[in-house]
Amino acid sequence: MAGSTIRYEQPEPAIARIVLARPGKRNAQDRDLLYALDDAYTRAVRDERVRAIILAAEGPDFSAGHDLETGWAMGDARPRTLTGGFGAPGAEGWFATEEELFTGLCLRWRDLPRPTIAEVRGRVIGGGLMLVWPCDLVVAAETATFVDPVTAFDMNGMEYFTHLWELGARRAKEMLFTGEPIGARDALAMGMVNRVVADADLETATLELAARIARRPPFGLRLAKRAVNLGLDLQGQRAAVESAFGLHQLGHNHNLRLHGDLVDPEGRAVISEHARRSRPDHRDTSTQEPPR
Numbered sequence: 001m002a003g004s005t006i007r008y009e010q011p012e013p014a015i016a017r018i019v020l021a022r023p024g025k026r027n028a029q030d031r032d033l034l035y036a037l038d039d040a041y042t043r044a045v046r047d048e049r050v051r052a053i054i055l056a057a058e059g060p061d062f063s064a065g066h067d068l069e070t071g072w073a074m075g076d077a078r079p080r081t082l083t084g085g086f087g088a089p090g091a092e093g094w095f096a097t098e099e100e101l102f103t104g105l106c107l108r109w110r111d112l113p114r115p116t117i118a119e120v121r122g123r124v125i126g127g128g129l130m131l132v133w134p135c136d137l138v139v140a141a142e143t144a145t146f147v148d149p150v151t152a153f154d155m156n157g158m159e160y161f162t163h164l165w166e167l168g169a170r171r172a173k174e175m176l177f178t179g180e181p182i183g184a185r186d187a188l189a190m191g192m193v194n195r196v197v198a199d200a201d202l203e204t205a206t207l208e209l210a211a212r213i214a215r216r217p218p219f220g221l222r223l224a225k226r227a228v229n230l231g232l233d234l235q236g237q238r239a240a241v242e243s244a245f246g247l248h249q250l251g252h253n254h255n256l257r258l259h260g261d262l263v264d265p266e267g268r269a270v271i272s273e274h275a276r277r278s279r280p281d282h283r284d285t286s287t288q289e290p291p292r
Contacts, residue, residue: 006036007058008043011207014051014214016044020131023059028067029127031077034101037131038080038108045114051214051221053112054206055135056119062144063128065158068268072097081108094262095249102130102159103245107238110134111229113222115213119206120144121199123181126271130160136225138192139206140184141199146192149179152270153263155251161244165237166192179274 007019018040020027027033037055044050057063074086074097081104085096109116118135124146132138132146150157156176157163163172167182167190175182187193197205213221232238252262259265 005030005033006040008040010050012211012214013049015054015207015210016040016047016050016052017054017056017207018044020055020057020063023057025067026061026064026123027057027059027128028064029131030067030070031072031074031101034105035077035080038105041109041112045112050114051216051218052210053114053116054119054210055116055131056203056206057121059122061122062118062120062124063131064123065126065128072101074100080105091249091253094252098159098249099245102127103241106130106134106160107241111226113225114218115221115225117206117210117213119202120184120193121202123147126150126158129166130158133160133162133166137194137209138187139195139197139202139209140187140193141202142184142196143199144184144187144193144196145181146187147179147181147274148175149271149274150267151176152179152274153251153267154255154258155263156244156247159245159248161241161248162237164240165232165235179271181274 005020005022007021009017009019011017018037020033020037022028022033041053044053077086077100079100081100083096083100083104085092086100087093088096115137116135117137117139118132119139120132121141121144124132124144126148129146129148148157148163163176166172167175171182171190174180182190182192184193184196188196195205195209255261255263
């Protein structure tokens with residue numbers, strides 16, 4: 001496990017706390033961070049004492065999404081989701097890479113046989129949602145915000161497309177169409193977040209919730225989690241993720257034909273400006289102009 005990107009803690013024998021530890025990059029994800037996170041989850045699941053897992057983050061923001069400045073080559077990687085074809089020509093190689101690192105890992109984490117709790121502070125942008133939404137519960141600080149701004153890249157949204165279940169259809173469309181963030185209180189009202197607490201109380205409140213869960217029998221917890229997740233699948237959640245992933249790949253192909261890049265390069269400036277304006281320390285109170 002790459003210690004520079006993930007920290008593994010055990011505040012109590014029955015609780016594992018996994019911390020994203022790339023604050024200088026606002027915990028933006030590269031391939032190594034995602035695999036280190038998978039290693040940490042695996043370590044927690046293999047420890048029979050652990051009955052609840054917390055996913056937290058170091059620094060002011062939970063995650064700024066994918067690191068757009070890093071490489072995602074899979075030449076020396078050991079796949080976790082039994083996909084393949086990373087070096088294939090055309091669309092196949094990148095399809096395989098995203099299927100492994102994004103939808104594949106997210107679905108794997110969603111079905112971990114332990115309850116998982118996301119401890120969220122600051123901003124969760126784009127791919128950052130792919131770390132939060134697979135968790136079973138979410139405890140958010142009052143200043144936390146959530147957004148998928150990926151339509152600015154001329155794409156349908158980020159790869160783990162469970163927006164409909166997290167937000168409801170109309171709020172999902174609003175987020176995707178405008179790129180505007182949803183605050184913690186609104187997220188609580190729509191059921192995306194379980195609890196909202198003062199920023200200073202976030203770690204304590206999340207740990208207390210994990211401790212309450214950890215006192216229950218582990219097999220009962222596992223069965224309850226599986227029952228809910230099977231219900232989501234019967235509603236079509238997994239099929240929706242797979243369908244939206246296909247549209248995501250169409251977006252990449254469209255951008256490659258137009259721009260020679262996987263995403264519209266102008267989208268980076270739009271998303272960066274939105275992210276800057278959504279920072280708690282941003283002092284510009286003028287009316288925001290719409291993205292161009």
